[in-house]
Amino acid sequence: MKTITVKHPTGSYPIHLGEDALSQTGRLLAELGYSGRCAVLTNEIVGRHYAAPLCDSLSQAGFTPTRIDLPDGEQYKTLDTVASAYPHLVEAKLDRRSPIIALGGGVLGDTAGYVAASFLRGVPLVQIPTTLLAMVDSSVGGKTGVDLPQGKNLVGAFKQPEMVIVDPNVLQTLPDAEIKAGLAEVVKHGIIDSPELFEALETSNQPTATTTSIPSPQSPAPILHSSFSILHSPTWLLHEAIMVKVRVVQEDPFEQGRRAVLNLGHTFGHAFEQVSSYQIRHGEGVAMGTACAARLAARLGYCDDQTTERIIGLLDRLHMPSQPPDYPAADIMAAMSTDKKRQGNSLRFILPRAIGDVDIFKDIPPADVKAVLA
Template structure:
């Protein structure tokens, strides 16, 4: 088992990486001082594979778990879903020391995490990500939230988990398209702050557990430096200003990782147009994403539509959009005052 410790202003928590951790969750919670009632929040897709082993382990450890299912998918990452979850938690008798275990991908972790941040003004949270994307990105760092019709993640809270349990064995049932979507975030982390990870992915020589740990370490380094997204943490949004707009315009039929892949290529091409990075850097990024099976050309939305969708992006400052752009592999920064014509030109390159 590999352990990564995350420090934050109110304490620290472990990210545990190892096969078989799902069944050990009960023992780990008891060792952390938890007892009695707890809630496993999952969805039917994940639940049919992994809820029973988790519940059995919790019961064997002496805990009293209840399973709560919420609908699967981004369209249900809403305040309505959270409101129903509150009602379920009240009916289940959870008190302020009763942990919520989020068993699922990024959408579920964000939604259950927001409920944990706000139910009874905050209850303990354990993240158990079951997708590659959630393992390397959304389960780490304490950001939780839901969408509004106007855009993604416009309502949320920072909620640090008690622990994150990453069991690579659960990836065995992850559909290939979802695994590829998660690889977009792994590659993104390599571009941000892990040249060795990026180069290993280029060469096709890496161990899965090593890859997970390296990608997670990038997120950990950034969020420890900037736990509340006041500065450096914005670099984790590489590809997201474009990507979130693509997702919204598709009515969330484009997977998040696919949108990030297309958005990352757009960001790299924009950086080349602005003379911030050499063309070879953009070419390497595009080749690796394409070889992973991810889309690299922007979807055929009119540039004006994409810009309008960007207008509610939560990363903006006032009316000013901000873009995370690469200077090289392992070197990115945040830029504003980008001429609209340059953004439109990149969108037209596809």
């Protein structure tokens, strides 16, 4: 098992990454000095597969776990769901030293994280991400929270976990569409700060339409998904992708500046999701948006044509969309100008200078953005 240490303003926490890490949770939590009662927050789908092995591991290490299921889906990432969890925590007699363990994807991690940040003014939090997106993105960095009817992620708190457990084996039950959604963020991380990760994706064997498994010494239990079969060693890939996020959040723990680079492809992507009334899924929007950011960067002379071609080539090879969707450019521009990440009146974009090097660019002329959308 590999351990990555993440430093933050008030301390640090380990990310334990490896096949079967889930079954080590109890021991690792006990080693941090915790004991007694704890709560496992999960949902029906994820809990069906992984709550029992997790609770067994906790019980064997002397903990008394209580499983609490939250409803599944972005539409339930709400204050109502958060409020529904508190009475169960009281009933289970959790105290300030009792950990909350978030077992699930990004929706569950964000919601349970906010429960942990607020219950008893804050209890210890363990993140066990079970989607590719949650592993490489949402479980690291301490951002937790829920949506309001007025918009996504409008209420929340910075809540650093005590530890993060990443077990690639849990990806075996993740639907292919969710793997692809996460892979879009992995490509993004490669462009942001890891040419090695980007190259590994470029030179991996071709994904196939059918489900295959590729045996490899580093990966005794190969991931069976069609889009993920390209990965000889999911543990290596996860490590590289997580390290990008770790470097960014260590540099900017409270999202004051540099952390904006994680929005590569997202200014375009969110607009595409919005104009399609969310028929375009987040991962697809990010893939299209990353390709558009690459074209915009080349057009403005920030990167060379070859960089743009490599980015679009990789997306094509991973069977991800790289063309902007067929909606009027004016509608997409309008959607972009209501994006909450927008600052002042100027359009702000994260654009690549090279593979592994991106920057924040302000005051991009709308005419150039329009040209890229055409």
